[in-house]
Amino acid sequence: MGQRANLIIVSNDTYDLYYSHWCANTLPKDLFWGPQYAIKFIEMQTKVDESGWLDDVWAEGGAVLDLDNKKLVFYGGEDILFDIPLRNLFLSLMNKTWYGWEIEWAYEGILDLASYVGYPKEKVLTGRVDDIKDLSLAPPEEKNWVNTVASVKFSDNEMLLFPLCGGIEVYLSFGPEIVNKIDKSYGYTSHSLSEWTEDFPVGGFHIDVTEKRVEFWHANNIPEISKRLVTKWFDWKVLEYYCDYESQVRSTRGLLQFHSIDRQRLLTQLRALLLKESSNPLDTLSYIVKQEAGAGRTVEINPYALRYDRYDLPRSVREEILEYAVDNL
Template identity: 70%
Template sequence: MSGQRAEQYLIWYGWDIQWAYEGIADLAAYVGYPKEKVLTGFDDDLKDASLAPPEERDLVNTVASVKFSQNDLLLFPLYGGIDVYLMYGSDLIDKIDKSYGYRNISLDEWSADFPVGGFHIDIPARRLEFWHANDIPNISYELQSKWSGWEVIGHYSNYEAQCRSTTGLLQFQNVNQDQLLEALKASLLKESSNPLDAVAYFVKKEADAGRKVEINPHALRYDRYELPKNVREEILEYAIGN
């Protein structure tokens, strides 16, 4: 999440950046193409509605906060992204096991990686708020339908909204800007893999098993132009320096 913001700031400084939070649905809308033609239904791969934490702490990549009453707010460290929980709709509320909740959480104690999303359910106010850094096509429309009668508010990648809703009881990871910059450099300068290697591996595996494999010639095209590493380093250093 923080890396995404840093990359936008460094590489596109001075530009108005609009992130496609709903993925292909946003891209279709931008070019005037009906998004219904590029969308498929949501999978039924829903997570445990009790809001149980993952078995390993470092798997936490989602956080839920639930306000049951004026003085009763619990936090739930989760795994899987917001959609695999919120697609239950308001039926989720009756399935929550409060024994899994925490009065306060410092995510530094759970995972080194920043969450990909979070949601806040205010039961007395019948309000659902959510944010996400990963793209989830049509999520706003789907949640409006699943949470009928509720106020549904999407905050895009603004995780700070959940901090405000939890009045400081939820603490996100402290981000070291120098470490973040080094991680960003490594990500932007790493050599890309050749997808044809995966095709070749599959063909060999099938052939070794005695099966005949036919490949569409179009699957063997890989026309990507790769800038030399020294050129990419110059571009990155210029972006950081300006």
């Protein structure tokens, strides 16, 4: 139980490493208000040595705050981690509250943070092995389960679109053999995702059989996915577009349509996210422990899980900073 994160402050060409058991989901809100507040927040967390690095399984968020170069690299959050339009607007606002700083999203998660400070990448990568026995491009049972979209160009005169569920890695890890397993009856010659689900997809991929090229984009962090896919798609061209979902619109010549972007709705969503009062996860933890003890079971708790350190700005200050950012978009 927890939302684990590594937080790093770089200063004078060295770095201090911190650990938080609870902030990965709230990290965008914790960092948004500017560097002076972010530094205070990070320094409140548990300072650890290099044994405190998380790996790509346990790290659900993290940040590098580089004082030497005025650069912030981070990822995390329950919302902006998976919603690219929401994240794009969030980062635009954050560029106003972090004026003079470079803000960068860590598309490869903990690997990006480790690489930034020169920590060996093999120590944060678990080398998970894909175990994919079979799959198809059939749509999910419910339309609102769609969170991935595929497009396949079979020839100059044939392109089909497939609404899917599961994320890009599930499908692309199968390699080129996936093309031979496609049931074309599931495909659409044109497709509007908003007709299936209200939620923006977390990823998509385009396979051009004629050019032996596979392209993909994704919202969530997937360390070294390009490197792994190059070995699967041997002698194919593999292109990663990170959060550029419009790359698939271009590749499908507009036959694939994503949701229209309502900036006002996204701003309302971000205001609610940033101004929401934080709940204390230790209350939930205490309740679970009591329930388990009442059932006669012994519970061992990670000592780090008993720390929940926050730097909460008064709501009036947060509102003022947020309105400044919105007014200067």
